Amino acid sequence: MFNPDDEQDSPVPVELPSAAAQLNVQLRMYLARNKAELEKGLAAMRGNDDAASYVSGSPLFNINRTVVAERILGMKRPAIGGVREQTAAGLLATYGASIPDNYRRAADYVAKIISRNARPGDLPIQQPVKFDLIINMKTAAVLGLTIPAPLLASADEVLE
Numbered sequence: 001m002f003n004p005d006d007e008q009d010s011p012v013p014v015e016l017p018s019a020a021a022q023l024n025v026q027l028r029m030y031l032a033r034n035k036a037e038l039e040k041g042l043a044a045m046r047g048n049d050d051a052a053s054y055v056s057g058s059p060l061f062n063i064n065r066t067v068v069a070e071r072i073l074g075m076k077r078p079a080i081g082g083v084r085e086q087t088a089a090g091l092l093a094t095y096g097a098s099i100p101d102n103y104r105r106a107a108d109y110v111a112k113i114i115s116r117n118a119r120p121g122d123l124p125i126q127q128p129v130k131f132d133l134i135i136n137m138k139t140a141a142v143l144g145l146t147i148p149a150p151l152l153a154s155a156d157e158v159l160e
Contacts, residue, residue: 001030001041001068003058012056038064042071050077057082057096065089078143087134088159092143097128098156105129132156 002009013029020027028050030041038060045053053072055061061068062083069090072079078092087094105126112118134157140147152158 001032001038001045001053001061002056003033003060004031005033006056006058006060009056009058016054032060034060035064038068042068045072045077046075053077053079055079055081055086055091057086057094062086065091073139073142076143078139078145084132084134084157087136087139090136090139092136092139092145094132094134096131098130098132101130102128134159 002012004013016029017027028048030044032038032041055068055072061081062085065081065086066089069079069086073090081087081091081094082096083099084094084096109120109123112123113120133151133155135147135152135155136159137147138160
């Protein structure tokens with residue numbers, strides 16, 4: 001599920017189909033630009049036998065994370081989210097750019113602009129460098145899933 005109007009989701013319609021094809025996995029994409037479309041997408045998901053779901057970290061989905069997590073968990077379907085808060089709300093896991101790390105790095109930019117008089121347009125655009133894996137063990141238990149020990153060991157955070 002992704003928001004086609006959100007710039008951070010722009011890679012989704014390009015990257016997910018090619019990844020699904022490489023893995024020989026059937027892919028259904030659910031688009032939502034607003035709360036009404038989100039509700040329609042969740043209803044469409046319920047009507048399908050999807051094995052798992054991905055929900056982007058777009059603000060639309062993050063703001064509605066509790067509803068999204070409850071509905072998907074009610075379908076007894078594992079789901080991966082884009083931001084930590086979605087996993088805390090009940091999705092199985094999140095793997096995405098570390099928001100706290102991005103804020104720390106943004107503070108470096110502010111310091112360069114304020115104290116060193118750097119021009120914002122002269123500073124390079126930076127990509128995230130730290131990615132967090134968060135796993136929700138309560139959700140895993142509800143789904144009857146056993147998370148492999150090596151995956152748990154590599155997680156940045158395990159929610160009990």
